[in-house]
Amino acid sequence: MLTHQDVGLSASEDQEIVQLLGRRPNELELGLFGALWSEHCSYKSSKNLLAQLPHQGQFVVQGPGGNAGVVQLSADWDIAFKIESHNHPSFVEPLQGAATGVGGILRDIVAMGARPIAIADILKFGVNEQAPALLHGVVEGIGAYGNAIGIPNVTGSLGFSAVYDANPLVNVLAVGMRRHGLQVGADGARPGSVLILIGQGTGRDGIHGASLLASRDFGAETEEMRPTVQVGDPFMGKLLMEATLAVVGKGFADAVQDLGAAGLTSSTAELAYASSVGLIVDVSKVICREQNMSPYEIMLSETQERMLLSVPKQNLASVLEVLAWYELPYAEIGRVVAGDFLRIEAGDQVLAELPTSVLVGSCPRLPVMHDVRIWDAGQPSVLEKIGLQSRWGYQVLGHPDCRNRSSVYQRYDSMIGTRTVWGPEHDVAVMHIGNGKPGLCIAVAAPARWAAYDSYAGGIGAVVAALSLVAAQGAVPLGLTDGINAGNPAKFEPYRKMADLIRGIGKAAEIFEVPVTGGNVSLHNETEGQAIWPTAAIGVVARHPNPEHPIADAPPDAGVRILALNPPANPDLGGSVLAEILGRSDRYPVLDLRAIQHSLRFLVEIIPQAETVGLLGCRAVGIGGLFFAVAKSLMTKTPMALGANLVLAGDADARFVFNEMAGQWVLFVDPEFQSFWDHVSETHGVSVVDIGWVTGSPEVVITAGRSLTWPLIDLWRAYRKGGVRDVR
Amino acid sequence: MTQFRLTFLVGLKAGILDPAGQATRNVLQHMEYQVDDVRIGKWIQVIVSAKTKDQALAIGQEMGERILSNPVMEYFEVTVQAYEQ
Amino acid sequence: MTQFRLTFLVGLKAGILDPAGQATRNVLQHMEYQVDDVRIGKWIQVIVSAKTKDQALAIGQEMGERILSNPVMEYFEVTVQAYEQ
Amino acid sequence: MNNDLSVGIVIFPGSNCDNDTIAAIFALGAKPVVLDYRLRSLPVLDRVILPGGFSYGDYLRSGALAAAAPIMDAVEKAAANGLPVLGICNGFQILCERGLLPGALLPNPSGKFICQWQTVRVANESPLFTGLHQGRILRLPIAHHEGSYRTAQGQLADLFDRGQVFLQYSDPEGQSHGLTNPNGSVANIAGVQNRNVVGLMPHPERAMATYLGSRDGADLLASWLGMGENAVC
């Protein structure tokens, strides 16, 4: 006899179920509850927290709740986008785990009726012996799936820390486009329609993967769950995508739902609940890959590459025609009726019948614990005056978090689809979507170290970092998606940190008026009591004013002025790469959000008319600080012929050039427009400081009291290969 | 020390989806071969030095478990033969 | 018609660089296995219907040449066994 | 411009550069005609392209399963009758697997997918590419896992003797050597021809505009369409 523990439910949840149903559930029903009331499917620990995030905005077409958020890009096009995590599966089987993660998020986009056009991956790995092999497998898997079905990887982020040794993070952002006005989702099913399951034959893959594997910490006892991994089939994924888009594009289906975690169980229950209808599903109709699969197994299998369609009878023939064209296996597995229930049958036998209002709608949520945040503003600087050493420049560029990523991104196809104007060799992706303007600007940020000590400040910083990246292109942010990764929510510390992280994200999203239209929460990233840092992966999609001519992120010639936009008045190294190198990492500093807001607005206003004010280039300052931003601008030009001469105030030191306070930019301006920039503080209310000029000799020179010189070729070596080159 | 040839056959565990086998089967059927099932795995040959044939086999067993197969989804068989160049 | 199991071993012809084998050899050597050479090929199992074992083998030979191996770079061996489910 | 030039583009299950290729042909002013892999005969056409992608998931060997697709009988027959056929990336692999081009494409020696900009040099003038002179250097993207071109033993010299080597990976000055070989192809070979059949690993259809990084792909395709180098819109 199956018990509540077997399906991962607590005793109180078990009681709750009995009370709500007025009877004991049978085994199959218990299995359904186990899946849908799991952390992974129900978001029971985080839902009340996520409710604090702002969802409304002038561009929002579809907020959270659907398979993906949708925002309006232009009169013709909407953009669907969302981040998804596949952390646990990727640790167990890096290649297939990552590949199926990509497959899953792409199906979310497709289920919104949007054609995927871009992928970005946000990866965190440990620093132990196992890490390189995990990274290798994950990168292989991400490329093998997304690129195979024709979607380019256009940007990403990669970071390292020992806290990810046993819990690497694999988050993937997928972005798709659909015609404005197309309405598709899981909420349109109408009584009388038939349910069609299309795609891969159902097998015993990943049974209870989500409810058990992703909703528990790792430890010795999870070892035996390993055979629950799934294998991705991008070939089938591509056929499934094309067939679904064809069906949806012609308006043949009234509802679409992909099969992800908890397979048929969640897709049928959620479709029924979202559409306020009843569903009758006959498991004996489901095409199985293996013999003698039990109804329990069929309902809980997590076989990939499947999609559920609800099709009005009069469209059935047309849909079957599309499926035949793509040679896609399919079965009519049930029908939509009026009511509030999910009934599972096998032939003429009723196996389960549950009200969806209970199954989906009544999972007890954990209340938000208020005012537990331990955070005091205005901490003193982590490092008092510390001078500046040339060694630090090489150490920072050679740090794993800063180092050149070409060995990763060259393993992805970044150009397929011919929309990629700027790909992964830049800090942000720029894509054209045909017919000139506007285009799309996509950026991700996941600055984990910032949240290590103060996850509220880290959450704010992550959003600011992502917004700063698209602002450097003068792009208007349309919406945010957030991937939250944290430890075991049943414990005080991890819960508190997750709560603060979400609050920080919400605070920033509210202040900058960019809605969060969807995201993902991955909990239990914890092994033997060791939790990861609370880590937010933020993705932003923005409207690019001029995608065929992105403003440069490097200076064109010698003689160009270098300005700092919004440099912090009190630079603080907290959370920075340099502080970590010096063994002094501490909490991330408090940002001046109003000043940042002014700068963001300024860039969006000025960049579309950059020529008229002599603005030649712009780059956001991020990890590695101003120093890295300037050095990157120079190193990425071929041949490396330009340098920079930075002349700073006499008391400026490492804190000024290596702080990672988000919301600062480096600007390259034509000296002829000096007077505009000299007065920009008065005319536009932003802080701009002249910090030097571009030279014709390939080196970075900083003068602040004394002078230090970094030959670009040495910086390049550190950036390419890591390690330290000492002062000559 | 003598050299031995270890031959590994590595396949996907029963029940694990084999997309390559599935696609190959479909094509063979289209070509009008009377084919029911295709599974694709790896064939690995390793030349190893060991004292005895039994020791070589034991080493092979260990290599198979540790690195040549992923126990999460694969099984393997290993056989040993004498090897002259 | 009876079902037979065809087993194909497909490998790269001698003299053709096998990067996957080399990479695996390096990893094994790093792990301090006394390994001299590694070659990686494919192991394909096909369930085929035929009148006789000989006919099954002949079909296998043809499939091997037509599609399961690339004669420019690869060689293959095929064996046949009776098959019961 | 030649609006009447019709170019068949074969779509196999798993093709993924088909739309990019259709758009490129369209942009050049020719008429793209979509050809389903199940067809057993071809309509009247002036050219055929096998586009890039992961036909049949690249399972078994890249291009091997597509080479056995029904339409390939018709393509082979048409090629024998002189119809110009161009295979790009996966299309090149398919043509080799089918035996319409010599050699084979093996996995990159790194064992990894590689996507980057690459310069290639036109090694031999080809009657199929009007106006594309020997020594011309083109900047095109490559993106493949199995792009290491090899020939059967003793075949390489013949290939050169017969002028069948069409493109070679090179540096921006046109020198071909180990450092400019991205994937271990023998003699840096990036494209070969066999009478009216050509295969290349780089993706010209992705290099159709300066804002995408290069428009050399437009030049290459325009010349294959017989539109000369300057017929690009």
Ligand SMILES: Nc1ncnc2c1ncn2[C@@H]1O[C@H](COP(=O)(O)OP(=O)(O)O)[C@@H](O)[C@H]1O
């Ligand atoms: N995992 C990744 N996948 C794809 N591209 C990546 C990845 N990591 C980094 N990149 C690309 O490399 C660029 C440079 O990375 P960088 O900003 O130095 O580090 P970070 O990984 O922290 O963003 C990024 O802007 C991004 O476009």
Ligand SMILES: [Mg+2]
């Ligand atoms: Mg970055």
